Amino acid sequence: MPKKVDHEVRRRHIAEALHRVIDRDGLDAVSLREVAAEAGVSMGMVQHYFATKDEMLMFALEHLNARVGLRIATARNRDSPRELVRAAVLELLPLDDERRTEARIALAYLARSVVAVDLADLLRAALPHVIGFYAEQIRIAQGDGQVPANLDPEREATILFALVQGLVNPALIGHYTPEAVVAAVDYHLDRLFPRGNP
Amino acid sequence: MPKKVDHEVRRRHIAEALHRVIDRDGLDAVSLREVAAEAGVSMGMVQHYFATKDEMLMFALEHLNARVGLRIATARNRDSPRELVRAAVLELLPLDDERRTEARIALAYLARSVVAVDLADLLRAALPHVIGFYAEQIRIAQGDGQVPANLDPEREATILFALVQGLVNPALIGHYTPEAVVAAVDYHLDRLFPRGNP
DNA sequence: CACAATACAATGCACTCGCATTGTAAAAAG
DNA sequence: CTTTTTACAATGCGAGTGCATTGTATTGTG
Numbered sequence A, B: 001m002p003k004k005v006d007h008e009v010r011r012r013h014i015a016e017a018l019h020r021v022i023d024r025d026g027l028d029a030v031s032l033r034e035v036a037a038e039a040g041v042s043m044g045m046v047q048h049y050f051a052t053k054d055e056m057l058m059f060a061l062e063h064l065n066a067r068v069g070l071r072i073a074t075a076r077n078r079d080s081p082r083e084l085v086r087a088a089v090l091e092l093l094p095l096d097d098e099r100r101t102e103a104r105i106a107l108a109y110l111a112r113s114v115v116a117v118d119l120a121d122l123l124r125a126a127l128p129h130v131i132g133f134y135a136e137q138i139r140i141a142q143g144d145g146q147v148p149a150n151l152d153p154e155r156e157a158t159i160l161f162a163l164v165q166g167l168v169n170p171a172l173i174g175h176y177t178p179e180a181v182v183a184a185v186d187y188h189l190d191r192l193f194p195r196g197n198p
Numbered sequence C: 001c002a003c004a005a006t007a008c009a010a011t012g013c014a015c016t017c018g019c020a021t022t023g024t025a026a027a028a029a030g
Numbered sequence D: 001c002t003t004t005t006t007a008c009a010a011t012g013c014g015a016g017t018g019c020a021t022t023g024t025a026t027t028g029t030g
Helices: A009-023 A032-039 A041-047 A055-072 A081-090 A097-113 A117-143 A153-172 A178-192 B006-026 B034-039 B043-049 B052-076 B081-090 B097-113 B119-142 B155-171 B180-191
Strands: none
Touching: A009 A032, A009 A041, A009 A097, A009 B034, A032 A041, A041 B043, A055 A097, A081 A117, A081 A153, A081 A178, A081 B097, A097 A117, A097 A153, A097 B097, A097 B155, A117 A153, A153 A178, A153 B155, A153 B180, A178 B081, A178 B155, B006 B034, B006 B043, B006 B052, B034 B043, B052 B097, B081 B119, B081 B155, B097 B119, B097 B155, B119 B155, B155 B180
């Protein structure tokens, strides 16, 4: 048969160009022509690998989800549950350019998910994993006496996740400095792990 | 001179139609023609009251900000600081259709603000007011002994606001029921006001 | 070598967009 | 009544959109 091309590689290449466009000019600026130009390929090629624009968007979001998930899973080599949770939390905050870019992209998808059910499904599916991880670590820390036994791990995980997500948007529009964001996180972690960092 | 028309009334009428379009189909679906149709007027009239589309969007956002700010200011007739803060917090959460609509609209603006500096400025300007209100109430409650004196009012206000904002998005995409959202808020308020609701 | 399937590239099409222009009706001012 | 200013309505335009179609070069398979 014909030429051998790794479809996954091409699709990822296009997806990353797509995300650069979102980061630079927003999701509204995403068009087949714009993505093709950013990726340095022809528009016909983009169409060859993605039948529709929506399919391209969905693939790119899954690709991003996988990337972030992998990075969080990699950060598991920490000493204490507190440090582990802290690292996972900071990974989601726009503290440097890379994370800032990711946060901007994630926000763009989130906004569209309000009127695009498929996107909402994808985003929602990622939540239990993160929150469950927090809850798991809190439970472990309770076993070690680092977290007060009277705290509800599930609720604390829910609140921690909301707190983190709620810091993202003000930080993105420049209301908090990265240092202020980290300080707020540590302030809350001090309460959650009063004896987790001796 | 000519016909007498209240410009503000017309502009608000158009702005509300614009927000109905955002709520139904997202900010991407906002076009001069669509807004005009939703408002039941001609496209020429929309152009008569707003020189550009951006001007229309900015006006509509200010209009929304004013509406929400007014509603929060109105809710000040509560017994305790805790109940006051709780009411102000619940006012921002998508617990019913009206608040849900507002949250969807606010999210749309927020996403665009990432690439539209003017919008970001408007959104950022609203934050200190809300967070300052929380901090003020926490300080008052500390004076009454309802909030532990060792808590930092500014930091607690920051965290409370972030927590609330962080609950909005998962609630919008259906990950939390309204009851779960309220439960999470009350769980955190129990910690913040351990003796605020005897 | 012949064939067929794949990987693009190029172009066309119907549609929508924001905005500018033009025309018209109405009413306040002189 | 005349004039002038305002309030719209209607239309046109160039640009950009997603997608379909067509053409062509390449390469593995029989």
